[in-house]
Amino acid sequence: DAGVIQSPRHEVTEMGQEVTLRCKPISGHDYLFWYRQTMMRGLELLIYFNNNVPIDDSGMPEDRFSAKMPNASFSTLKIQPSEPRDSAVYFCASSLTGSNQPQHFGDGTRLSIL
């Protein structure tokens, strides 16, 4: 079974550029989560979707961040314009509905904004 797939694995870009991170959840999973991990703040939830609909975006830091899920097998997280403080590892996770269903994580995208 393929796990959660994220691309790219690494991204280095200059401040002010648009960055797009991509995620393919596990087939059949109806929840999708975007997280950001930094040394200072640890792992934080940015936004999550249920059946392609955004449910909680209270963790999205600013209007520069946006996320979409056009279909059940694809989601994007976009940062425009990017800033050096956006440098972090961004994780995507997916899960099934249910109280005993764990979240399954991708390997992350390591983003560096110069």
Place this chain on the structure above:
Amino acid sequence: KQEVTQIPAALSVPEGENLVLNCSFTDSAIYNLQWFRQDPGKGLTSLLLIQSSQREQTSGRLNASLDKSSGRSTLYIAASQPGDSATYLCAVRSGGSNYKLTFGKGTLLTVNP
């Protein structure tokens, strides 16, 4: 606002030792608690999930306990091995209808051969 704390931040033990990792949370009205493992450069792998109505869960050499009233969970690792070296994170889901997880900052475990 839920806050999750993990102590210690780092732990180094010799191979074969039994060890306990601690997790505490400020709001005891939780739905479930999960323990994850994170290897360097990798995503998180779910180890154990304890529902709020449960006291413990076991998987192989791992045992996780939950004391909701005191806001604490422990992860017990028996007969530790060098392959157990990783960062262990605890996460709490607070609401039944809300799938948001609040994470601790993790405990970095090193098992020395």
